[in-house]
Amino acid sequence: MDLQTKNATATVQLGEILGSKLKPGDVVLLDGDLGAGKTTFTKGIARGLGIKRPVKSPTFTLIREYQEGRYPLYHMDMYRLENGGSDELGLEEYFDGQGIVIVEWSQFIQSELPAEFLTIKLTKDPADDAQRTIIFEPTGTHYQQLTTAVLSAFHHD
Ligand SMILES: Nc1ncnc2c1ncn2[C@@H]1O[C@H](COP(=O)(O)OP(=O)(O)OP(=O)(O)O)[C@@H](O)[C@H]1O
């Protein structure tokens, strides 16, 4: 299931719809190249969870926590784990907990991921700097239902 956003604001809006529907324990993997819009999308998720504090990229800290929303938000950027080292982070505590986990560059922690999650792929349009194609790839019933709810809410906007 895929759609296009014409600018960063639309990507934030889509993220906000997802954020408003996420439940404790949910895991969302954001795939896409550098600058595809993963962190931009996460800003919307945070907004949908009622988090007012600005969301900054966790590129150097690896994990940023936001406790002031409806549920805790854990935003991970695993880019720096290209050469391993994830086993020292205690990631299963985040995945098994009651917060919401958003992961950029999850391919570098593949062996630590839970059985089910929602993968969202963002790709740039070679012909249009501000356009993104965003594809939802849910595993399991819960994430399939979540995807249907998000996409129908976005299209009715
Ligand atoms: N349609 C769009 N959706 C999302 N971002 C867009 C869009 N159009 C332009 N942009 C811009 O592209 C950039 C995306 O940067 P962002 O930090 O979100 O990417 P990222 O995927 O998190 O990259 P990284 O892998 O480096 O963390 C931002 O500057 C944003 O304003």
Ligand SMILES: [Mg+2]
């Ligand atoms: Mg990012």
